Amino acid sequence: MVNLEQYHKVRNQTLLLCEHLSSEDCQLQSMPDASPAKWHLAHTTWFFEAFLLNELPGYRPFSLDFQYLFNSYYNSLGERHPRHQRGLLSRPNLTEILQYRSHVDAAIADYTERKIAINFQLLELGLHHEQQHQELLLTDIKHALSCNPLYPKYAPPVDGASPGVMPHQWLKMEAGLFEFGSAGGSFCFDNETPLHRGYLHNFAIANRSVTNEEYLQFIQDGGYQRPELWLSDGWYVKESQQWQAPMYWIANDTGWESFTLHGRLPINPHEPVCHISYYEADAYARWAGGRLPTEFEWEHAARSGVHAGNFLESGQYHPAVQVMHNFFGDIWEWTSSAYSAYPGYQPLPGAVGEYNGKFMCNQFVLRGGSCLTPSSHIRPTYRNFFHPDKRWQMTGIRLVKNL
């Protein structure tokens, strides 16, 4: 069960991420998919207020306006401010949002200390929710800063010699009837339940994700010009968006650089390729003679992996070169599984039931967490999901092949 110390630790991490940002930076919304850092600060706070504190005796909300302004998508909780206009809320200002955070944190502490029954399940959900927004805050500010022709840095670069990458190997997996999803005992989202059976055929999975060097071969082999490698919808998107390379890659005279949260940097050939869409991941896999794993293949293989990799806490906000057989951190890995309900799935009751279930359409499951994911937030059964054309998340590729 989560305790107050853990609560403050997670809440404080969000503030730490904003120390690199001015109030003007925190105001930016560069596309409808992204939100201002200020909005993330407020919305994560709103979550505790709307789902927990408003139910408690004697709680006085910080502001009735905020109930409307900082609801993201919970229809059951009433009308909302339009998503694409979040960047127009100069008022309340950043100072007021920080006061809002303090107000809610104090209330949580107060009720806890007074031993008034808090719904600890929702408190824990709120902290995992906040961790999800820590990652989004970073991917969103990265997108916003990338729109500035000065290419400003979010944070100073992390030095260190770049190690050599592991050689690629195939890990063989035997067919069989296995169990998938959360077995309970620790926190999970409702979309990881129930534990259920499924059958896997023989397959082999790569020991690491695809590198920039490998992806460059795909580009140089005309990968972006060969329709036979692409899904029909993917080819259409690629053509209309004029993709030539992963998002944030910038052509220079001699090759490619990329924009990172540490500024404009040369491409490191040994790092995992990231910021690619499902369509690119799928085309790459076809070109390479493999395919993407199903989420069940991934989960089955990952259960035997170590929980290592580059996570949010390192301060290196960019994927690192992989040096051991791990399935976690650095980049989210696209699976070929459309995001859908497990057999017997039931959403949580009430408004939090809108958290996951209503998105089970047109998205693909990603697994494993990234360099922007808090280390304590990820697990083998964790299901992330995005539309297949999205590229602003830290998304990459791990290959499988049939046996």
Add this chain to the structure above:
Amino acid sequence: MVNLEQYHKVRNQTLLLCEHLSSEDCQLQSMPDASPAKWHLAHTTWFFEAFLLNELPGYRPFSLDFQYLFNSYYNSLGERHPRHQRGLLSRPNLTEILQYRSHVDAAIADYTERKIAINFQLLELGLHHEQQHQELLLTDIKHALSCNPLYPKYAPPVDGASPGVMPHQWLKMEAGLFEFGSAGGSFCFDNETPLHRGYLHNFAIANRSVTNEEYLQFIQDGGYQRPELWLSDGWYVKESQQWQAPMYWIANDTGWESFTLHGRLPINPHEPVCHISYYEADAYARWAGGRLPTEFEWEHAARSGVHAGNFLESGQYHPAVQVMHNFFGDIWEWTSSAYSAYPGYQPLPGAVGEYNGKFMCNQFVLRGGSCLTPSSHIRPTYRNFFHPDKRWQMTGIRLVKNL
């Protein structure tokens, strides 16, 4: 193996469908998703020419221009005329297209009679391809005629007393490891292969599809105004398209009529509801306390059903009241399965490999065939697929529930 008689029978069916249409009708393209009847006549002919005849010694193409004009989406066969501009091809005119059909039919007959090796697999594929386009020709002309405020009839209505509908029952299915997909021995598309194992949990499936009367209760209960019933993407589409009822339904003073290929008719409460999107099917199921079947649940249940229902050959181009436990005809049934590759799936080699595989993204599987499907075209393993917002096909609902 397909023979020449079958070839002529299928080819002739397409011409029969056009007997209700003038050359001006055959010119219409009312949206990018639909094609003119004239284009369907030409494209199905092109298929035999492009994949079969062009490979044969001594074959002289009817027109080199047609190779370009009537390719649908085969990138491997070169550039194509833009899809949304098919309705602008007044030339070649209908007479020339019919001559094109005769030319190709004569060539097929000639080679067959001269016993020059034809690829009979591709010939059979071409006939199934043509049957698919027979259905599309009807759904497309229905859409085009619906844009005419005079609501013209495609064909005269079919008289007959409307029987009462069967009472709804649940058919129980036991959990287990089963086989899915085509076992070979007769024609199937590549997306039905390979035969493979999968695990099903306990479930129950309805003995018939949802009726207009049942769907009207959903409407009257505010189904189109309650976001908690809808997928997030679905609610957005519904709002922006301002859906209030199935496609082709027209509000009148006392209730609803609908536009059919037999003109504007009252809603028959006992007929299966049709022309609904995946989003509406999913919302209805949630409202009704059930869910949509997976394609595997559907296939497993349908293997025990009879091959009955209303098909294209009846001349009643509208779903009929269901009077027995059957899974075929009348309406395509949305499943909750995203269209994707079976384990070990391999597309056909060459350009026909583009037939199915490149669409395995963002679409949902439909099963069972409709009143516009030729009877000989459907089977339990058949996988149709459309994007979840599409409504111009004959699409409806069969419910399942967990046990």
Add this chain to the structure above:
Amino acid sequence: MVNLEQYHKVRNQTLLLCEHLSSEDCQLQSMPDASPAKWHLAHTTWFFEAFLLNELPGYRPFSLDFQYLFNSYYNSLGERHPRHQRGLLSRPNLTEILQYRSHVDAAIADYTERKIAINFQLLELGLHHEQQHQELLLTDIKHALSCNPLYPKYAPPVDGASPGVMPHQWLKMEAGLFEFGSAGGSFCFDNETPLHRGYLHNFAIANRSVTNEEYLQFIQDGGYQRPELWLSDGWYVKESQQWQAPMYWIANDTGWESFTLHGRLPINPHEPVCHISYYEADAYARWAGGRLPTEFEWEHAARSGVHAGNFLESGQYHPAVQVMHNFFGDIWEWTSSAYSAYPGYQPLPGAVGEYNGKFMCNQFVLRGGSCLTPSSHIRPTYRNFFHPDKRWQMTGIRLVKNL
């Protein structure tokens, strides 16, 4: 005053123009700005029915549906079929539309012979209206056929040696207070009234319009790449539409051809340049060190010109090389005058008041008529008008300069 013989002559001209077209050709609508030939045939007929015959005792309309289907933009006469869906009306078919024409022609003849008072002003307006649609029918079918990759011909080319073009000369005009607009005595549209005074400064006007050869020099001098030559709105349109040359020009290995109503033909350097937008005309004039005339400068100069040039009746549906000092025929000439009301302007009373007045915004005046204009339709005071980005009309350039 117009008589029955003139009526039949104009009406018959429209039918003659359709003799080159099949019923499928007549169905085409290739953009919202354009209408199907069938619709032009019906709408011009509707005009006589709606404004004249419906007022007469004992007249029986051909079809009540047509009142709705073939209204173009007269709000006062009720609801209308959406403009962009005119191409979806396969029914009524062409035969029925021709019957509609005969019905209305017979009624007009009958009332005239029975000496029942017809509103002859409206009859004359109806004939000028029909002549306008003769030109539109041709520009619209040209656009539709241009969308066909086979580049079909509308009519066979007209042979004949191409003469040399006149050398360019400036005609000097003295400043003064002059009268503009129609002085009455013969037909004019309401927008040519009232006769009114205006002051002109000294200027000089070219003796002929700009040729393809001259326009090619603008292209070769980087005219399409130099923003300083363009209006701000024009540059934006040019960039987003990717214009590189006049509409219908097609680059080949050695230079340019163009698509014409006589098929794909080489550019004749001596012919007037046509199918250019106001923005291109304005940019060319700036590049050439001149400017476009105001409509008053044009009218003043044209009053002294001869009524010669290539008109509709010649059967050469393309501008001809200019061989004398004339201001009429071949191409419409863009003026720098925004289309607006003359001082004291009053629209006609009733629904025909919507003919001109409500378009006096965002359009520019064109003068002089084109090779698609009936010869009897044009006069020095005639004001045509189009939005500045439109190119599918026969539009070109005549230069003026300050003195």
Add this chain to the structure above:
Amino acid sequence: MVNLEQYHKVRNQTLLLCEHLSSEDCQLQSMPDASPAKWHLAHTTWFFEAFLLNELPGYRPFSLDFQYLFNSYYNSLGERHPRHQRGLLSRPNLTEILQYRSHVDAAIADYTERKIAINFQLLELGLHHEQQHQELLLTDIKHALSCNPLYPKYAPPVDGASPGVMPHQWLKMEAGLFEFGSAGGSFCFDNETPLHRGYLHNFAIANRSVTNEEYLQFIQDGGYQRPELWLSDGWYVKESQQWQAPMYWIANDTGWESFTLHGRLPINPHEPVCHISYYEADAYARWAGGRLPTEFEWEHAARSGVHAGNFLESGQYHPAVQVMHNFFGDIWEWTSSAYSAYPGYQPLPGAVGEYNGKFMCNQFVLRGGSCLTPSSHIRPTYRNFFHPDKRWQMTGIRLVKNL
């Protein structure tokens, strides 16, 4: 000739306007037509640097990046940051922009004191340019704040009893040949030149602009539902934008309020109506039996008026009730004149030639200045211009009628 004191006075006024704004407010860009306050602060400074200081010996630019970032639309001065992304420039921050202003102000002062030849014509142009941006800064922040559902105030309201409005009267004007444009002797923009002759017919002009009360009668008489009152383009825009009233009007239970720079306030019936498009002004005039003046009629009448009205300096950022026969201040008045070149017009040489001339298309002239215009900025020959669908400026109506 402008002097240093005047320079500092104008420059300081811009800073005063920003005292009501936080750095977050200054970041907002709520639509492509509008710019952030921070951008206005920088761009007006850039103008002095780009056109004046960069030419002077020894000047060191504050930042080379700013040359690119803060160019608005001068193609001759190189590439520019995309207009619609001005709101994404969190860096440079507000403090740096203020330093940029100080740097440029110090340089201007320094060169002046050292009597190094400054181009005083460009300095004066720069100050008038800055005054234009003072008005835009306010209209743009008004739009941005209006997107905040909290309806925040820009500045505290100005108290004071509201006087009664003058009765409406017609001022008669005689026909004749008159001179228009600037006669020289004091500052004007190039678009006010050259002085030239033009002929006016008899007309009468209203002694004041149309009030809210009068405009409400138009609304209540179905003005927004009667197409016969509207230009065709205007009706289309109104329908697609769903206009029911002037911009910023908010329906409440008993009638209308409006959002102002002083917050949400009741409609004062006697104040001039403002925030209406050209289309609404034109429809109102038609409904009222009058018309809009040409810019020449307006200029002729205004030469005899007093230079009074509510201007920027009052601190009342809203139109005031008109209490005398004046033509200036409170609201810009739409004229029926399309914005175009005067006979013999020549743009200024060099990049400043892009200031006005390239916008002479698709816009209408407005005259008289508004409550947001600095008093010293307006004069009878001043030509403002906007596209006819724009409503975020302080735009209203003065009627004329024919005699």
